[in-house]
Amino acid sequence: MNKRKDTSLPTLKDVARESGVSAITVSRCFRHPELVSAEVRARVMQVVDRLGYVPNSAASALASRRTGVICLLLPSLSNNVYVDVVNGAYDRAYGTAHTIQIGNHKYSPLEEEKLVRVFLQQNPAGLIVAGGEQTGAARDLLERADCRVVQIMDSQVRPIDLAIGLDHERAGADAVEGLLARGYCRIGFLGARMDARSQKRLQGYRNALFRAGADERVSTSPSPSSARLGALLLSDLLARHPDTDAVFTNNDDIALGAYLECQRRGMRLPDAFGICGFNDLDLLEELNPPLSTVRTDRYQMGWQSVDRLIALANTDRPTGSGTVDLGYACMWRGTTRPAPATVPERRDRAG
Amino acid sequence: MNKRKDTSLPTLKDVARESGVSAITVSRCFRHPELVSAEVRARVMQVVDRLGYVPNSAASALASRRTGVICLLLPSLSNNVYVDVVNGAYDRAYGTAHTIQIGNHKYSPLEEEKLVRVFLQQNPAGLIVAGGEQTGAARDLLERADCRVVQIMDSQVRPIDLAIGLDHERAGADAVEGLLARGYCRIGFLGARMDARSQKRLQGYRNALFRAGADERVSTSPSPSSARLGALLLSDLLARHPDTDAVFTNNDDIALGAYLECQRRGMRLPDAFGICGFNDLDLLEELNPPLSTVRTDRYQMGWQSVDRLIALANTDRPTGSGTVDLGYACMWRGTTRPAPATVPERRDRAG
DNA sequence: TTGTACGCGTTATCAG
DNA sequence: CTGATAACGCGTACAA
Numbered sequence: 001m002n003k004r005k006d007t008s009l010p011t012l013k014d015v016a017r018e019s020g021v022s023a024i025t026v027s028r029c030f031r032h033p034e035l036v037s038a039e040v041r042a043r044v045m046q047v048v049d050r051l052g053y054v055p056n057s058a059a060s061a062l063a064s065r066r067t068g069v070i071c072l073l074l075p076s077l078s079n080n081v082y083v084d085v086v087n088g089a090y091d092r093a094y095g096t097a098h099t100i101q102i103g104n105h106k107y108s109p110l111e112e113e114k115l116v117r118v119f120l121q122q123n124p125a126g127l128i129v130a131g132g133e134q135t136g137a138a139r140d141l142l143e144r145a146d147c148r149v150v151q152i153m154d155s156q157v158r159p160i161d162l163a164i165g166l167d168h169e170r171a172g173a174d175a176v177e178g179l180l181a182r183g184y185c186r187i188g189f190l191g192a193r194m195d196a197r198s199q200k201r202l203q204g205y206r207n208a209l210f211r212a213g214a215d216e217r218v219s220t221s222p223s224p225s226s227a228r229l230g231a232l233l234l235s236d237l238l239a240r241h242p243d244t245d246a247v248f249t250n251n252d253d254i255a256l257g258a259y260l261e262c263q264r265r266g267m268r269l270p271d272a273f274g275i276c277g278f279n280d281l282d283l284l285e286e287l288n289p290p291l292s293t294v295r296t297d298r299y300q301m302g303w304q305s306v307d308r309l310i311a312l313a314n315t316d317r318p319t320g321s322g323t324v325d326l327g328y329a330c331m332w333r334g335t336t337r338p339a340p341a342t343v344p345e346r347r348d349r350a351g
Numbered sequence: 352m353n354k355r356k357d358t359s360l361p362t363l364k365d366v367a368r369e370s371g372v373s374a375i376t377v378s379r380c381f382r383h384p385e386l387v388s389a390e391v392r393a394r395v396m397q398v399v400d401r402l403g404y405v406p407n408s409a410a411s412a413l414a415s416r417r418t419g420v421i422c423l424l425l426p427s428l429s430n431n432v433y434v435d436v437v438n439g440a441y442d443r444a445y446g447t448a449h450t451i452q453i454g455n456h457k458y459s460p461l462e463e464e465k466l467v468r469v470f471l472q473q474n475p476a477g478l479i480v481a482g483g484e485q486t487g488a489a490r491d492l493l494e495r496a497d498c499r500v501v502q503i504m505d506s507q508v509r510p511i512d513l514a515i516g517l518d519h520e521r522a523g524a525d526a527v528e529g530l531l532a533r534g535y536c537r538i539g540f541l542g543a544r545m546d547a548r549s550q551k552r553l554q555g556y557r558n559a560l561f562r563a564g565a566d567e568r569v570s571t572s573p574s575p576s577s578a579r580l581g582a583l584l585l586s587d588l589l590a591r592h593p594d595t596d597a598v599f600t601n602n603d604d605i606a607l608g609a610y611l612e613c614q615r616r617g618m619r620l621p622d623a624f625g626i627c628g629f630n631d632l633d634l635l636e637e638l639n640p641p642l643s644t645v646r647t648d649r650y651q652m653g654w655q656s657v658d659r660l661i662a663l664a665n666t667d668r669p670t671g672s673g674t675v676d677l678g679y680a681c682m683w684r685g686t687t688r689p690a691p692a693t694v695p696e697r698r699d700r701a702g
Numbered sequence: 703t704t705g706t707a708c709g710c711g712t713t714a715t716c717a718g
Numbered sequence: 719c720t721g722a723t724a725a726c727g728c729g730t731a732c733a734a
Binding site: 022 | 727
Binding site for chain 4: 362364374375378379382406407409410411412413414415416
């Protein structure tokens with residue numbers, strides 16, 4: 001009859017029988033060890049080892065209405081930026097009772113909303129989303145959610161609960177001010193995709209130029225970032241503003257494209273032209289000359305957000321919620337001229 | 352008493368009551384719609400929509416001993432190669448009842464074994480692992496597993512069940528033969544990490560050189576791949592074999608490093624020196640000159656493996672298991688000299 | 703085609 | 719500190 005019984009895994013009941021206690025006591029050895037006497041616990045754990053018992057998470061989830069799942073909802077898995085986040089999140093979750101579940105909404109707020117719905121059904125232990133541009137409905141769901149939620153990437157959002165990221169507008173302004181300080185004065189902006197955080201960097205660029213009394217020159221595209229697009233954007237910009245002497249780009253892929261386009265045109269970096277990217281992808285530090293860029297710590301965003309979620313799981317959401325600013329760091333390398341000695345490097349809390 | 356009842360989601364029972372049928376009928380509307388009359392089904396689904404009912408996967412998993420989870424067990428999430436696999440897998444699973452769960456064992460067979468254990472506890476619908484170098488215990492678990500399993504990346508493994516990948520040894524040999532055909536004759540091999548598939552490519556390199564009567568010159572490192580390491584490996588090789596006139600590299604990161612080292616040394620590509628990489632990462636096609644490399648279709652490996660798994664879920668494992676060879680394609684670009692007209696491009700089934 | 707009875711493995715609740 | 723009992727929400731195996 002029970003033709004499956006022999007293949008099936010040991011259950012709480014089996015362990016309970018073998019160790020002469022009740023099932024609930026075995027359960028407590030896992031969830032609340034402090035409520036079980038040391039000797040009973042030792043006896044039980046021995047049987048657990050002998051039988052190779054492993055808790056059934058489906059049963060646990062059903063009975064307790066909680067899971068160890070942490071949902072990580074990202075705009076993309078192609079973009080290296082988010083891959084770093086994923087790595088940080090996985091590394092932090094590894095070895096804990098928590099599991100990461102990834103969602104990829106491909107920059108669509110509507111898809112994001114759908115995924116929030118789906119994820120929330122599972123009673124996750126926590127939820128991580130990128131940025132603050134959720135649909136109204138999604139934000140609503142997130143605000144009522146029965147778990148903690150952290151928004152990553154951007155520290156300048158109206159937080160739903162927790163926010164961990166950096167100030168993109170200030171980072172953009174800092175980068176441009178760095179270019180100005182290095183003697184570039186007709187600075188362009190190159191950007192692709194132009195999501196909310198890119199817009200903030202563009203705003204930072206504008207702020208810095210405005211303060212310096214310089215005029216702006218912008219070339220953007222809604223297409224996904226790529227080196228190829230970066231080359232096109234630079235060409236476009238130079239066609240419209242031939243006297244441009246430097247660019248701040250939306251990200252390092254665009255920067256690479258601009259870099260290669262400069263090579264093709266025989267524009268010498270950093271003397272004839274300056275480039276500052278954004279994100280600090282590993283590969284581009286190896287170029288000759290190495291790319292100047294703004295370093296952001298995506299790995300830490302993933303790591304920290306899972307860390308907070310684990311610490312705060314089963315915790316009530318406070319009325320006042322928090323923001324963690326991970327900062328950024330301008331990395332002035334070979335695609336920009338050296339700064340005069342007096343210019344201080346501006347450096348936030350980034351490591 | 353039921354102080355939670357108001358917050359809680361609608362259940363099968365609620366839908367059943369509202370639509371005047373039994374719970375199991377509602378269940379069947381989801382699992383086996385064909386067993387329910389059209390009118391009843393319509394009525395039920397209407398109530399489902401109205402109530403916003405969503406099946407509880409924990410309860411479903413508990414009752415049926417099955418889940419919609421497909422486990423994807425990878426050696427790394429930093430390496431672009433695996434990120435592409437992840438993307439393919441997610442894209443195929445999107446919108447289905449299946450969910451991807453990623454594991455990252457960081458190239459450790461022991462960690463892989465642990466993760467196989469953990470994953471198998473969840474009664475997954477399917478399991479995807481990379482390559483064929485599992486520990487004995489892991490292979491054992493996989494062979495007895497109550498779900499289909501596919502091994503990706505490498506088509507030349509003794510398959511546990513299904514294998515989807517390419518022939519790395521042949522790809523390596525093809526690449527080197529391509530270099531020979533393009534007039535390079537003192538060809539080196541540069542490799543990092545040197546996992547099983549890298550070893551096979553190295554073997555292919557050796558085969559090709561042996562057939563051509565040329566001598567080998569190899570520089571490898573167990574460290575993870577990076578452009579920086581690629582530059583070091585090339586320097587090492589040139590120190591030992593100054594007359595080397597081309598390299599076939601383990602992957603594109605190493606190739607980029609070699610490429611940049613050539614730039615630094617003023618060795619002109621492709622005339623003075625040839626480089627052929629492996630994998631065809633997007634960025635490197637944009638270089639001046641663009642990198643010659645071997646294209647592999649990691650996205651398809653992810654996509655196809657999930658596709659097969661979905662198709663074969665709840666299917667018994669046949670005694671004879673299958674292999675899908677996705678092929679590869681040599682992309683001869685600017686870092687190698689053009690071939691004499693007579694050399695045919697060798698192209699496998701890759702698109 | 704639809705329904706009944708029961709069990710899946712665990713945890714909440716309350717009593718001891 | 720430990721245990722008995724009753725859910726948790728759904729699917730299996732029959733029966734009707």
